[in-house]
Amino acid sequence: MQVKEISSSSNPLLKMVRSLHDRKGRRESGLFLLEGIKLLKEAAAKDIEVEDIIVSSSFLKEGMPGMPQLDRNEIVVVEDLLFLQLATTETPQGVLATAKSLKTDLSEVLKQKDAFVIVADTVQDPGNLGTIMRAGLAFGATAIVLTKGTADPFSPKVVRSAMGALFALPVVLDVQLDEVMEQLKAHQVTCFAMDQNAEESLWTASFPDRLALLLGNEGNGLSLEDMKKADRVISIPISERSESLNVAIAAGIALAFIASKRAIGAS
Numbered sequence: 001m002q003v004k005e006i007s008s009s010s011n012p013l014l015k016m017v018r019s020l021h022d023r024k025g026r027r028e029s030g031l032f033l034l035e036g037i038k039l040l041k042e043a044a045a046k047d048i049e050v051e052d053i054i055v056s057s058s059f060l061k062e063g064m065p066g067m068p069q070l071d072r073n074e075i076v077v078v079e080d081l082l083f084l085q086l087a088t089t090e091t092p093q094g095v096l097a098t099a100k101s102l103k104t105d106l107s108e109v110l111k112q113k114d115a116f117v118i119v120a121d122t123v124q125d126p127g128n129l130g131t132i133m134r135a136g137l138a139f140g141a142t143a144i145v146l147t148k149g150t151a152d153p154f155s156p157k158v159v160r161s162a163m164g165a166l167f168a169l170p171v172v173l174d175v176q177l178d179e180v181m182e183q184l185k186a187h188q189v190t191c192f193a194m195d196q197n198a199e200e201s202l203w204t205a206s207f208p209d210r211l212a213l214l215l216g217n218e219g220n221g222l223s224l225e226d227m228k229k230a231d232r233v234i235s236i237p238i239s240e241r242s243e244s245l246n247v248a249i250a251a252g253i254a255l256a257f258i259a260s261k262r263a264i265g266a267s
């Protein structure tokens with residue numbers, strides 16, 4: 001593998017990498033950042049298309065420990081201080097890469113025989129979205145649908161918190177909730193909306209083979225109008241001492257419970 005040194009912060013490649021810190025830059029380029037050995041290994045395992053690999057001079061001198069085999073003939077090396085400008089973490093590992101964003105069509109994910117889809121409606125916290133994606137992958141979700149106003153799944157914070165789930169869980173981007181609900185009905189996918197005040201409990205609900213779990217915004221949840229569009233509205237019973245659950249925690253509980261019910265039904 002050839003090593004190419006870049007010393008100028010105004011180099012076009014480095015300028016492009018810095019632009020990927022922002023949503024606009026990611027949209028215009030169709031690329032996102034992979035930072036650290038673990039994410040690069042996850043990407044390699046899932047055959048993610050990597051564009052450029054950049055390492056710090058100290059990481060190169062150390063022999064690039066743990067570096068996965070990637071289908072690239074060249075890596076770029078920059079001085080440590082310059083690398084800090086490219087990374088989004090305070091203590092980077094000394095390696096990052098750019099990769100092509102992944103996109104999935106809504107109708108394709110709803111055609112699956114055992115569709116188990118998460119719909120995140122304006123979930124705005126990157127940590128919450130990444131955690132929901134990890135839980136979805138862990139408990140058998142077949143895709144996640146993100147409505148307009150939801151955090152960018154390719155932002156560095158979501159990519160890190162998703163811990164590789166982004167590479168394994170199909171993601172549908174930037175659709176209006178009304179379109180999602182119409183498509184769910186057209187494909188005969190039963191939609192369960194989550195609301196803490198719903199009378200029907202998660203514990204007693206029955207779940208069909210094809211379903212969607214609709215999650216609302218952290219602060220406002222789902223509107224009454226949007227809940228009416230769902231087939232069912234369910235709640236997670238909690239202690240009277242607690243007011244509510246974080247959306248990512250609620251999603252994890254619901255996904256785990258539904259997965260257990262689906263496993264029993266399949267046995």
